[in-house]
Structures are given as structure tokens and as C-alpha cells.
Amino acid sequence: MGGTGLFQTLGRIAATRRNSLLCAVVLALGCATRLYHIGSMPYWLDEVTTVHRSSLSFGAMVHDSLVAHHLPSYFWIASLSGAYGLGESVLRLPSAIFGGATAAMLYIIGMRAGGWKAGLVAGLLMALSPLQVQYGQEARSYTFVMLMMAMGLWGLVEIARDPRAATLPFRSPGARLFPWVIYTLGTLGALQVLSTAFFWLISANVAAIAVGLDPAVDRRRFWWRWGIAQAIILGLTLPWFMAMAVATRGNMGSGTDWVPAMTLHSFTSTLGSLYFMRISRLISFHLFPVVVPGFGALLLAFGLLGVVYLRRAGGQRRLASVAPTMLYALLAVAIVPPLLILLISIGKPLWMPRYLLWSAVPFFVFVGLGVAVLPGRWLPLSTVTAIALLASVNLVPYYQSETKPRWDLASRDLVNILEPGDMILVPDRGPITIMNFFLARDGQSIPDDLWTRDIFKAAVHVQDGGRVWVVEGKVGQADHTPPKSYNAILAPLGSPIAVLPEGDLITFKLFDRSPDESLIAQGDAAPRL
Template identity: 40%
Template sequence: MVALVLVALLARLYHLGDKPYWLDEVTTVRRASLGVHALVVDSLSFHHLPLYFLISRGFTALGTNEASLRLPAALFGALSCALLYGASRMIGGRRAAVAASMLLALNPFQVQYGQEARSYTLVICFIVLALWSLASTLRNPAAAARPWRAPGSARIGWLLYGVATIGALDTLSVAVYWLLAGLLAIALIAAKHPKQRRGLLINAGLVHVVILACYLPWVVAMHQLTHGDMASGLDWVPPLTWYRFWTTIQGVYLLRTTSLIRFYTFPDGLPWLGWLASLAAGLGLLRNVGRDGAVLVAAVALAMLPAGLLVTSLVSPVWMPRYLAWSGPVFFLFAGLGLARLPRRSSWVAIAALGALSVVNLLPYYRLETKPLWNQAAVLLRRGLPPEGLLFTDAPVDVAMMNITLGRLGEPFRADRWTADPGLALRQLQGGHPVWAVHGRVGQADHTSVATFAETVSPLGAPCWSGAVGLDIIIEAFAPSGSACTAPAVE
């Protein structure tokens, strides 16, 4: 387990600070610099639970550069491998634990979120711990049903399940689907064991009263601070389509590298490797389902999150890759169970081969442009824009992201050097001053398309130069009539 955790940590620390911040990470940078009260209020006002940001605030002593504020995510990502090892070993033995933890350690999707200054690896840690605790508790219904003070009761398991579930809910609201999975698993075990049913339901009821008492006040506070507009926090999520569904499945379960801000799968790596893991997971599910309560808990958890998000998307779109992040470890748990079903020598060979192939599959991730290169665009625009020129952007958050990089250089864009008003940009151009325009993706549901950007800048006339920075950023230069074109020096 220690070796696998070190592998996971190395994979997440490797080039940890190389890729630039993007919009959500800029929020973490800003929020982590606030006082505790202001941080909590700001988080709840934007539909976020505050726990992860409070933890990030403690890491600002190391700086606010990419490596420093992503370090908590890397540490939690490595810790999740240790927790999955424990859960898998309890359910399926050592070989299952090694295989499951290895797949989690080297999955490009999990490594990516282990290099993201956001809360997803923390919620994974809490939910894997909760799953481990609940599975261990329910595999022995007689002990799970005993009063907590009675000898041989499962009070430690219930306690850990409750604490971990509270932690998950106080980190990310998507953990509600784990709460539902836990309740469903408990109900199914209670239905199968009528002699223990009353004790199981009493113990479960006590735990969940405490869980809700520690979670619902945050929901009430969020409702107050958003003035009752709770649904607006998801108005940026794009509608579910087959393409978006399949791209998400490839990243979360099939070991593919996907873009963080686009529904796009890169063609690099070993595209067929995920299918081998899927075959192992299918074998693990078929050969183990119904064996005991521990497997039932894992099976319900595996199904609940994607099914819940799909059903919820019928009312309001919520299908996002990162919202499915905590179901990835459960999928790899079943892959481990499947590989453990092979003959002992064959299974160790298969696990070793899968590990080596996973390393090969992961390596392209580090060089792929999984985030927009706003750091490069920032330096190019700040250094190249003529002193008398004006920068136009169709999204002010573009400047906020670029100023993260430029602030370190002591050269942030001042308010008089840029505008989001196309009328002001036109007057600047008509007054004989050049205008540069920038457009780029800032998230997975940008409301301004390239076509809309082109329409917005069309009054400026035809650009005298246009180019791109990476995959997601467009820059256009407009020169006054009769003036020479000053073009950005895009490499």
C-alpha cells in the first residue's frame, strides 16, 4: 500500500505547477486569501461548501502559485489510493487491493484532478472512507444491529461512516448521491435480514440524524445567501447529449485523457486499455454481487452516482465529468475484484502488465493541453500590445485569469488598458489607436461562442492579423485606417 501511495503521489506531484490556473482555480486563489468569515460567506454565496477552501487557506503560507495551492489536491489524491486499498482488501483480498489502488493511482482523470486546486479529491477521500466503513459494518448485520454500548457492536464502523459522510457533504453537494447510496444499501440489507432489521434501522437512523444535523445548516445558509435562487448555481452546465455522456464515461472509467474545460477526449495514450479494466470490473461485479453486504454497498455506490445524475439531468443539467469523480474508485474496486478472480499466478501477471500499461497510458497527459493557456496569452498581450492600444475581451474573467500571471510580473492589466464594451473599442479604433481582441474558453459551458465573438467585433472591420494561443484562445489585431498592422508575436 505504501508503495502504491508513493506512486500516486509522484504521479500527482510531477509537473504539478506546469499547467496554468483556469477560472475555477482562480476562484480558489481569491477565496483562500480571505478571512475565515468572508471565505465562508463567499463560498456559500456561490453555491460552494467551504471546507476545502478553508483547507486551501492553510496552504497559502507556501504561496499562491500553482504548485502550492494544488498541493492539497495532490495529497488527498494519494490518500484516496490508501483508502481504496483498505476498502478493496477488506472486500476482496490483497490482489484486489493492489489492482484497484494501482488503477486509481495511474488513471489520467484522477491524476488531473489531483493537480487541480479544487475539492474533488477531498470528497473522493471522504466517500471512499465512508464506503469502506459502511461496507465493513454491513457485512456483519448482527454486529451492525447491536446497540452501540453492547459488546461486539459495530459502533466504530457506524461512527466512521457518519464522520466521513459529513465530511463529504460539507465538501461538495454531489456527495448527496453517496448519502442516497448509503441509505439504499442499508435498506436492502435490512430487508434481507428481518431478525436484525429493527436494530439496523435504529442505528442507521441515529447516524443519519447526526449527518443531516451537520449538513442541513449549510444548505439553509446557502439558501439565505443566494436569496433562494439555489438552482442558479448550475445554470452554466450544458445540456446532456450522447457525445458529452460518452466523453465523460471515457475519462472517469476508461482511463482516457480528456480536456478539463471541453468535452473532448485526446487521441493519445492507449485507447483500448480502459476496455481491459472494464472487462475486469464486469467480471468482478458478476462474480461477487450478492456475496455479502460489503459487495452490495459497493455495487449500489457504483450505480447510484451516474444513475442519479442522469435522472436529475432530466430536470436540470448536472452531467459533468468532475461530478462523477468519486464513482471512479468504486469502479476500480470492482476491476480489482475481477482480476483477483483469476488464478493466483495469472492474476499477478495481469496486474503487473496492467500497471506497466497504465504508466504508458498516463505519460501523454503531462504534455497535453488539458487547460487553456491563459498564462501564455497574458504575457503575449501585455508585452505586445502597443502603449496606445486597447485590449477588448468578450468576457472580463479572461482578464482575471491573465492577471494571475501578470500580477507576479508586476504588470497586471489596469482597468484603462482593457474593456468589455465593443462600443468603446470601436471609438478607440476610430480615434486612431489599435485594438486587440481576445476570446477564449473559460469553462465547460462558455456562453459566448466563437461565432458570437466574431459578430461582436465585426463593427471593428476585418482584422489585420488573427492567430491562436493553443487550442482554446483566439487573438485578433485591428489597426486604424491607414496605419500599419502591429501583430502579436505568437509562437
Template identity: 40%
Template sequence: MMLVLCIGLLARLLHIARQPFWLDEALTFQRIHLSTGQLIADSNSNRHMPSYFLLLQLISQFSPANAMLRIPSALFGTLSVGMVFAIARRVGGRSAAIVAGLLMALSPLQVQYGQEARSYTLVTLLITITLWGLVRLAQNPARASLDMRHPDFDVCGWASYVFGTIGALDVLSDAAPWLIAANASLFLIWRSLRLEPSPDLRLGFRRNWLLSAAIILVCCVPFYAAILAASDGQMLHKFDWIPPLSWQNLKVAAKSAYLMRMAAVVRFSVLPTVVPLLGFLVAMLGAVGLWRMRGRLEGRVLLLGFAVLPLLLLAISLLKSMLLPRYILWSAAPFFVLAGIGAATLPRRILPVAATVLMLLCMVNLAPVYKTETKPRWDMAAAMLAAHVHPGDTVFTGDPNAPTMLAVLRPKGSVPIGTTALVTPQLDVALARWKQGSRVWAVNGRSALGQREDLDAFKGRIAALGTPTLEIPEGKEITILMFPAPNDAD
């Protein structure tokens, strides 16, 4: 287990600062530099729990480095690897644990979000803790049915489920579907007790189940009520940036979350892989593991933990698109457990070789994560503008969130661009200033998912500014055009 944990930690810490912030991380940076009251209000109005941002606010007091804000995600992601190992070992033995842990440790999507200043890996960790508790309850329903004062009462199982669920729900609302999966699992455990001769066991389990539900609701409902009140009933309208549901987007989500493919952060696509058969291999292992667990209660718990989230988001997406790889991130944990169980069906004599080969394939498959530009280089764009923008210039951004990116990612020691030039996403403002003698720097590039204007369309929209004298690409996603003032052009 320690070896697998070390692999997971190394994968997440390696080049953790290489990729610049993208929009979500830039908003994290801005939020944690608010006062505590403003942080809570801003989180609620944007449908986020404030807990993770309060944690990062505390951490930022010790180091202002942007990479430090990503360290908690790396640590939480590594601990999730350990929990997947523990669940698989409990259900399928050591061989299953090694394979499941390696898949979790070296999954490109898990590593990508383990290097991001957001709360997804913490939620994944907390849900794996609750999943471990549910698996434990499913393995001994009779102990789970005892009165909590009984010496044989399964306090570890129930405590892991209750406190892990509370923690996940109070960190990110993406954990809400876990309530469906968890309660469906508890129903199956309760139903299995019908074969027991004593009706007291079913009554005892139901009592413990209802008590746990009451504790979870009391600890979570007030926070969700605050978010609902702050959203003015417009929660779903704020998801308009998610690409519409399609067969292609469905494949992207499945490949990146479960089949070891690397996702592009600001484009709904997976990047080319150097090990094409790895995803097929993992899918086969998962299918074999599910078949092997088909008659066991723990297997049904794992299946619900894996399937409920993507199926629920798929159903919602028929009305309002909600299917994103990061929204189904935590459901990969039970899937990798099933894949580990599938691998454990191999003959014992070849298992060490098979696990070693799988680890090497996963490492080769992961290598492009550290080399490929998966996030737009707004840091390079900010540095270029900081060095060349003069007082009185205008910076026009095609992406309305670009001013945030340029402000957050400006070079250390430099003054904000907005103090020397006007930064605006409004073309009419930029045109008016240009006519008054201001140079215009036009920036085309995306900061997050959503509609993007390609460079030719962008040039057509700003054709009134004339012909640019400079065209500077900054990475794959961003291009900066410089238009001299009318007098200078003449």
C-alpha cells in the same frame, strides 16, 4: 500498498505546476485572498462550502506559489488510492487490491483533479472512508447491530461511515447523492438481519442507523441552509453553462470517469488515447467483478456506491443538464474496486504478470496528461499583454471571465493590466475608446465550459475595429488580435 501509494503520489506530483490555472482554480485563488468573512459569504453565494477554501487560505500563508494550492489535492487523491486498496483487499483479497489501487492511482481523470486547486479529491477520499465503513458493516451485520456500549460493537465501521459522510457533505455538495447510496446500503444490511433468529438485532441496527442519520443531519443541515439562503432560490439556474444531455456527452462522462480516458477541461470531450483497448479491458473487469459479487451484501454496497450517483445525475439531466465528469468523480472508486475483484478471478499463476502489464498500459495511457494542453494558456496570454500593452490601451475579451484569468495569471512582479489599460468584455466600450484614439487588444478564448465563439465569428463581431495588424495565437484556445487606433491606422 505502499508501492501503489507511491505510484499514485508520483503520478499526481509529476509536473503539478505545468498546466496553468483554469477558471475554477482562478476563482479559488481570488477567494482565498478575501477576508474570512468575505470568503464564507462568497462561497455560500456560489453554492460552495467554505471549508476547503479556508484550508487553502491557511496553506497560502506559508507559500504564495500557485502550485502549493494544488498539493492538498495531490495528497488527498493519493490517500484515496490507499482507501480503494483497503476496500478491495477487505472484499476481494490482495490481488484485487493491487489492481483496484493501480486503476485509482493511474486514472487520468483522478490524476487531473489531483493536480487542481479544488476539493474534488478530498470529497472522494472522505467517501471512500465511508464506503470502507459500510463494507465493514455489511460483512458483519450482527456486530453493527449491537449497542454502542457493547465491547463487540463495530465502532470503526459506524465511525468511518458517520464522520466520513459528515466530512464529505461539509466539503462539497456534490457528495449529497452519497446519502441516497449509503442509506440504500444500510437498508439492505438491515433487511439481511431478517434471517437472524433474534429480532433484537434488527431493532439494534435500526437504532444505530437512526442515530447516525440524526448526527449527520445536525452537522450538515445548517451549512446547506446557509447556501440555500444565499442562492435566493436560484440554485439550478446557475448551472446553465453545463452542456445539454446527449448520447455523445454521456459517453464522454463515462469514458473519462471510469474507462481511463483523459478529459479536456474546457471542452466536453475526451482526448485521443494511446491505448485504445484499455477502457474496454477495465469495463470487462468491472463487469466480471460485479458478477462475482452478485450474491454478496458487500457487492450490493459497492454497486450502489458506483451506480447511484451517475443514475441520479442522469435522471436530473432529463430536466436540467447536470452530468459532468467531475460531478461523478467519487463514484469511480467503487467501480475500480469491482474491477480489481474481477481481475482477481484470473488464475493465480498469471496474476503478477497481468497486474504488471496493466500497470504499464496505464502508465503509457497516462503519459499524455503531462504533455497535452488540457487547460487554456491564459498565463501566456497574460504575459504577452503585460509586455506589450501601453497606458491608454484597451483590452477587449470575448469571454466575460477572461479579465479574471488575466488578473490572476499575470507574470510575477508585473502590475495588473487593469492599472495601465482598460480591460472590458463589453464591445461597445472598446469601440468607443478605439474611436477616441485607444489601441485595442481583442482576446478570443475560453476559460471554462460553456458556449464559445470561434475565431471567425469573433472577428466578424469586432469588424468595426478594422483589420488587425497582429494576430497572436497563445496555445490552442486563445488568440490575441491588435487593432491600432484610427489615427495610427491611417
């Protein structure tokens, strides 16, 4: 008995050291993939908002956040980073760290659900996912809220893993307070960052039903503790949203009015980047060519394998720590958020990668569980190695992809090619705002009298012998003027004599010959830009 106890103790120590080492490796890898080339792409419109808000006083920052339907917590953290400079690398640093920490958190969740191999696969996928890396290089709050929700999921997994211990009196032997604290703090933290965390809160409450029905649970005590946790979370969260309602004058629903209507393309593109590890362009629904054919399908197969094996008794013998309660809880948090967003998007568009980013977390856990239940010793290990290598190869082209519009280069090139008397025509103020942001770094700007949105003013300028530069390109994720409509509006200018691309997403068109006078004669009856 003494020898057996010694071996058990040594085994626990070895497992603890192994888990600590692997968690540290995943953390380092997650941070490294996000810090590498973190400043290679310029800010885009949303990030410029972060730059502006981080420069405000605390009170002004809180007010500006609430008016814009945002919570101020992330912007306060960004302001601390911004004290060391407002360049891309510095201001994006918190997001990179939060993203790396989320990968480490996934290792912990997967390990607790199905062993170290499940945790390693889940953590590696989070560390190497192109979409997750891209948001980790974004001066926005999405990786922060993901870290907090992952923390909440960790607590929920611990509760579902041993519901009896989670509902014992706290002074009893084997009772566990820790899962309740972690769940509450994580969920509360998420709701202090982004309102989309309410989807996590809803899914967690659905998962709680599965836990509450577990035959080993003390149902009265479970629901009492669960109710206290929800009361703490909502009690400390709702005041912020009441303040937001006041700041927006009750117009709370307008914060997502910019989201484009869901199409088949946007639907499949989002799924491709979220679950199938496709490299995408953050500012649009564009998917870059497949890097590793079949890799996404392989992950989906392992994810389904994880579900199937957890459902069957054989799978539960291999993963003794996982009860049916765990399966139902994980399924709830995996399915409920995307399903709710999909249903809402039928009436009010909300289907965007940024709002679905969290859904990858439980999916990666299921993939890890699918690998962990493979038979034998070497097959799971070789599969973990293969997934790590394929994910690494799949990520490499991301760093050479133009994932954001190069308004930094466009602004510099435009002022260099402008001649005295030239006019700039834009569809809205967005291109001027973003170009002036970058020009301000060199003490330059595009003055208001140099640009216009009036197509007929531009046409008259060309007819009088002047030159007009039309600037086309995406500034944000919403297309105010679709390309086809844009080209139709430009008809009074005639045909451009030069078309100059600025990367993949921005184009300059030069007009300097007499336009179609019959179109000019229509005057204000035709549309304006």
C-alpha cells in the same frame, strides 16, 4: 492444533504486513503522480477563486463561500497551505495529498471486499487515472470530498461484509462498532465539503436496504443504528445549508446555472475520462487521442466480470469474504449517483466530470474484484502487473498535454506586443480578470480604459487608424459566447491581418484596417460582445 494455530497466526501477521506495505506503496504512488509537474499548468478561473478566498479572514472566507454556494471547510484548509505562498504548487498540495490518500483508501476497500489483489488493482487505477490525477492537481475541493466519501464507503463495506457482527450488541463478543464510526465520520465529512456528497448519502441509503434485508442481520437493531447515523450526519450538516440558504437569499438552485446543457459529446466524453482512463481537458469536454487502444474496454470487461462472479456461487467461493449483500451494496453506490445526475440533467444540466468523479471509486473496486476471481495463482498476478504497466503508459502523455488554458503566457505576451493607442476587445470581463491576475505577479495590469466589450467602439477605433487586438479563449467551463457566434459578432471589424495562437485554447486576432462601414452604420442594432 498448536501447530495449526501457530501457522494461522503467522499467516495473519504476514498478511497484515503485506497489506500495510501494499497500502503504503499505493499511497506513495498516488501522491507521486499528483505531485509530479503539479505547478506546470497555470491556475484557471475556479482556482483563482480559491486563491482569493484563501486570502480572506476566516469570517470573510466563510461568508464568501456560502454566498457562492460553497462550504468553507476546504477553503480553510487551503488557507493553511496558502500561508506558505499562493503559487500553483503550494496551493494545490492539499488536493494532491487527498488524492493519494484516496488511492490508499481504495486499496483498503478493495482488499476488504475481495483480497489484496482486488485492493491493489483498485488502488493502482485510482493512483494512475488521468482524470483523478488531474483533479489531484487542482486547487479545488473535489479530491477532499472523494477521500471522505471513500472513507464512508469503507465503513459501509465493513457493515455489508459482516452484517451480523455489525448488528450484535456492542458488548457482545465479535460485535463491531468501528464500521459505524467510519461510515458516519466519512459521510459527515463529505457533506461538510461539497453538496454533491448528497448523491453518496442517497446511494448509501439505497445500499442499506440490501444490508437490512440480509437474513443474518438483526433488522431492528440495524435500522436503529442506521437511523442514528443518519441523524448525526444530517443534524450536523443541515445547519450549514440553512446558512447557505440565508446567504444566497433562498436562491440555492442557481449555483449550477453555469453548467452547459448535456449533449451526446459531453455525455460520452465524461464517460471516457471517468471510466475508460482517457486523458481529458478539465476546462472542456475535449478528449485527447487514445494512448493505449482497448485499455478502457479491458477495464470495463473486468468490472463486469467482478459483478458476474460475485453474483454466482463460484465467484463467492473464490472470494469467501464477499456475500451477496456486498454485491448489492456496491452496485447501489456505483449506479445510483450517475443515474440520478443523468436524470436531473434532463431538466437541469448537471452532467459534469467534477460531479461524477466519485463514481469511479466503486467502478475501480469492481475491476479489482474481476481480476481477483481469475483462476490460478499466476494469472491474477500477471493481470495485476499488466494493468499497472498499461495504466502507467496511459498516464505519461497527460504531463505533456495542455489541460488548462495558458493565460499566464497570454497575459505576458499581450502586454509585450501592445503599442500605444491599441485597444483590446473581449467577449466579457473574464479574460481581463484572469490576465490581470497573472500580470499582478509582476506588478502589471491591463487598465480599464484599454479594453472594451463594444464591437462598434472597436470598429470605429480601427476606422480612425487604430489597432484592435481581439482576445479569444476559454476562461471557465461555461462558454458565454460560442466560437461561431463570436466570429459573427466580429464581422464589423472585417478580417484580421494576423492570428496569433497562445497554446491550444487562446488566440489573439489583430485588426488594423478599415472595417465594413455598412456594418458600422447599423450601430447598436447589432449585438455587443
